[in-house]
Amino acid sequence: PPEIRRSDYAPFPWLVPTTRLEFELGLERTRVTARLDVERNPVAAVSPTIRLNGDGLELASLTCDGGEPEGRMMDGDDLLVTLSGDRHVLEIVTEIDPSANSQLMGLYASGGMLCTQCEAEGFRRITFFPDRPDVLSTYSVRMSGAKAQFPVLLCNGNRVDSGESADGGDHWAEWHDPWPKPSYLFALVAGDLVARSDSFTTMGGRDVELNVYVRDGDLDRTEHAMESLKRSMKWDEEVFGREYDLDLFNIVAVSDFNMGAMENKGLNIFNTKYVLADTETATDGDYDGIEGVIGHEYFHNWSGNRVTCRDWFQLSLKEGFTVLRDQLFSADMGSEPVKRIEDVRILRGVQFPEDSGPLAHPIRPDSYREISNFYTATVYNKGAEVIRMMRTMAGEKAFRRGTDLYFKRHDGEAATCEDFVRAMEDGTGLDLEQFRLWYSQAGTPKVAATLSHDGDVATLKLTQTVPPTPGQPDKKPMPIPFRVALFDRKAGTHSGEQLLVLDRASAEFTFEGFAHKPVLSINRGFSAPVSIERDVSREELVFLAARDDDPFARYEAMQELMTGYLVGSVSGDLDESESEAARGDIAEALKAVVEDDQLDDLMRGELLMMPSQSYIGEQMLVADPGAIHVAREALKTDLGTRLGEALHRLYDRAAQVPFSLDAEAKGARKIKTLVLSYAAASDPAKAAELAASQYDRADNMTDRQGALMVLAGLDSAERTARLLDFYNRYRGNALVVDKWFALQASSLHPQVVAHVEALRSHPDFNLRNPNRVRSLYMAFAANPAGFHAADGAGYRMIADLVLELDPINAQTAARFVPSLGRWRRIEEKRAAMMRDALERIARAPKLSRDTFEQVTRSLG
Ligand code: BAL
Ligand code: ZN
Structure with a gap:
């Protein structure tokens, strides 16, 4: 597969002001008629043809201005049509089989319903189209299908008309989205769904109808999602001044989904994991995850939809910014310091290893073969950190001026990271010339910090190095903002925090008035995403x-x-x-x-x-x-x-706190499970007893799962009984059965590899459902006790999985490759076996573009 380079960007030669889509829906056969009004793009080079991207599509018919086009040819999966005039109307008919779509990209069937996922390049699996984010079009859509099978028909924007066939067997709906959008934001859902409905009045007085659509039976688990949505809408008005822009906002929960959720205009499609919750089946972590993801997708309405990306190299423009927005939202809804710590833990646990391995890339990559591989912690989480640094340097008020200017300047456009930085410079007054290196250089900077003391002066010496990464052997120093305080050791206080920006390879900062050597507190609030070696x-x-x-x-x-x-x-x-x-x-x-x-x-x-x-x-x-x-x-x-006694006193105190969703009770639950995990290491018999008792008395999933997590790592009778009880109690509830798989796959039990092998044959395991695959194998790949088993069984198991899953769901399969790609940083015996596993994948006769790219880079 060819490498696509950022430097090759050129505007598309054609504009598509309007797009008309007609769907005749069926699970096994859906007929799509697309009518594209196209006209020459005055700012692009003139082209005699238009390239319409396709991916595995069968063309049923094609007309240009009602007749045969002057010329047409296939180029791989793409369709090239000769166009000689300035304006044309193309009509394209395709037929697709959603039930055969196991990749879950494009239009697919999930449990009897139809839904779509088009980001990044799924729309080309529905119809031939310029499937690139800088082609914005206004969509009107007609959907029709069997009323009994698809009683609910949803699309982007507003429903403008509906009706049914003479015999009442079929019905149809007509949708119009007034906001021009790229094809990746297109969405459609047809199925037997029920909704929790509510409303929100925006700051400008617009009454918005809100719906959360789920399967019948799941409705009583949607309250938290709906409340989270309303809080997100209010917060975005208050903190970023962003108001919602349609009369309708729909969320649909789907159980087969590659990602967490998707921000399609006016019709967000969510993994059920980020919608469904009640206290019996969801943990405190699940509640927080739902609030964060609902916020994230909602915030995309401005950072992503109203201002979208010019090309996929700019992905962090919308993702980094939106992650920062969801982080700030969650911090405001709960505990700000705890949220910051959680976010840093994810960054350091996932992004730092990515940045120091073979898959390292800048937050704005320079090339890719398969864009799905770049929905990474670097683009998302480091991207958020980079914008957070601008906010730290500018201050909150100036940062808001910067974001206001960005939204105003680029509303309705497909923008670049450079546009964002320029708006930040103009809005805040910061000079970000050198700061742009954060967009182009990969690798986590290392900063050495030493504090010396002489007379009454303390001197802080900071030295940075940005390590070499693939394709980038030499790096320049970057501006790194540090929030710093110097503590008086005796008084136990400091006289105020300062912001220091290290913008050279090495610099010294002096502080006067210290009779004794102070204690350095640096990178407070984790003001910069770097690793610090302090003396x-x-x-x-x-x-x-x-x-x-x-x-x-x-x-x-x-x-x-x-x-x-x-x-x-x-x-x-x-x-x-x-x-x-x-x-x-x-x-x-x-x-x-x-x-x-x-x-x-x-x-x-x-x-x-x-x-x-x-x-x-x-x-x-x-x-x-x-x-x-x-x-x-x-x-x-x-x-x-x-600490045994002190920890048990803490446990007993926490156990007295009755269940609620407030911070105090959440804190008590967190403490209980932490104490259990220390006890499991120091006194396993006592821990098993305590955990079994916590499990049996639990009136919520957090306590129950916490207890079972500890039990799963112990070789005890309590383990077997409670695992069985958990399964029997929740069988049929897919999200909880996912937990049951994950708990066993991430356990500290010495037989974890054998357990995972056995679970692979469990009747509830299903390679076609990404949540289930992740619950067993992602949990396992992240469990060093299993994945790094000394005999290499863990590596072989992940390689087997990748090979088996790749033809079914390439995007999900490729996500397992990075764990093997860490081999250079692992001791040599294991490293050799990890390499073997990668080479075995590489030798497969037919690999997806996704997996091929990840394996090649991991071995390279
Ligand atoms: N845009 C893909 C899913 C998300 O980041 O919201
Ligand atoms: Zn996002």
Whole structure:
């Protein structure tokens, strides 16, 4: 497959002001008639033909201005039509079989209903069309089909007319979307659905009808989604000044879906995972996830739909910005510091490894073969961090001027990242010339920080390096904004936070008035997405872990205490007395957290959490996952033993808090499961008893799942009984059965590989359902205890999965390749087996473009 380059962008030679689509719907056969009004694009090079993208389409008929076109030919899957005039009308008929569409791109059948997914390039699986985001068109759509089979017919925009056939067997609906949009935002749904309905009055007085469509039987699990939607609409008005622009906003939940959700104009289509919730079947994490994703898709209405992307290299323009918007929204709806910590954990757990591996790419990539592979943590989460840095440097008010200007300037356009940065410069007054490097350079900058002291002056020396990444051997220094405070060790306070911008390879910053050497608190709030190596003593980290008034910095000190010890321990750098002293300090710091009555439990839970295995591995040039796992579990055992009593008192206190969805009760639930996981390491028999009791008494899914998660890792009778009970209790509820698969696949149980192998043959396993595939295999691939099994069985299992899944659902299959692609950073025995697994995939006679690209880059 050819490489597509950002530098090759050229405007499309044709405009398509209006598009008319007629769908005669059937699960096995849908006939699509598309009428495109096309005219020459005055700002593009003149072309004698128009390229209409297709993907596996059969052309039933084609006319130009009502007759035979002057010329036509196929170029691969695309259709080229000769057009000699300035304006033409093309009519194209295609026939498709949605029931055979297992890729879940384009129009497909899911449990008897029809739905679409067109981003990034799914529309070309429906009809021949210039399927690129800079071709904006106004759509009117007629849908018709059997009334009994498809009682609900939905499309973008507003329903303008409807009716039924003379015999009443068929019916039809006519939809019109007044907002010009690219084809990737097209959507259609036809099925037997019921809706929770509500309304929202916008700040300008527009009454908007809101619907959340689900299957009959799921309606009582839609309240949280609807409330989240209304909160999103209000928040976007208040914080970004963005008002909704149609009279109708529909959400449809679908159980077969490649992504989390999709922001189609006026008709968002969601994975059921991000819609359905009640306290019996959804955890606190699920509730937060729903609120965040509903917000994200809603916010796309401005950052993505009203202003869209010129080409797919600009994906972070809408995704990075919208992730930042959903992060700020969730922070405002709940705990801001805890949300920040969670977001950083995702960034460091997923994006940092991506940025230091063979798939590293800038947030605005320069080339791709399959754009689906670039819906990455880099484009999304690092993209959000880059915009967050602009916000930090500008301040909130100026940042809002920048976003207002961006929306005003580019409303109705297909814009670029450069347009966004320019609007930010003009709106905020910042000079972002050098800052643009964040868009073009891949790799996580490393910053060394040393603080020295002389007389009454403290000097902070900062040195940055941006590591080489594939295709980018040499990097330039980037501007890195650090929120910094210097603590007076005795008083335990600081005299104010400062923002320092490191914009050279190395710089020194001086601070006067310190009779003693202060303690450095740096990258507060994680103001820059970099990794810091600071010259800091353990005693200073204990100090910060107990006293830093920036919650993120406090969390960071605690993480650094544990990570420093674990990396030292695995590398053999610590002798027994140093190890003992370090464990003692960590235990002391944790005890202070357990007993700090100023802390709320949600934050306490963050401070008690150990760094993830992947984060620890990321700190080492070459990691031994087996050794890290052993060291991490040993520390957990040690801490659980030392803090046993204090932790159990904490548990007992938390267990008294009655169920509710408020922060206090959520915090209590988080604490209970954390204490159980420490207990599981230090006193497995007691933990099994406690977890079984928590499971049995649970009146909500958070407690039940937390208890079962701990039990799943223990070799105990309680484990078997509760796993069976969980399955029997929730069989038939797909989202909860997903949890049942995931809990077993992510468990610490020594037989986890065998468990996953057995679950593969479970009657409820289904390779065609992405949620189920992810629940078993994504959970497994993220579980170092299983994936990195010393004999390589985990790698072979993932390679087998990729090969089997690739012809069915290439997009989902390709998502499993990056875990194997980490081989260069893993000790040599395992690395060789990971490479073998990749090579075996590469040798397959026929690979999708998605998987081919990921495997080739991973081996390269
Ligand atoms: N645009 C794809 C799904 C999302 O990021 O919202
Ligand atoms: Zn998005």
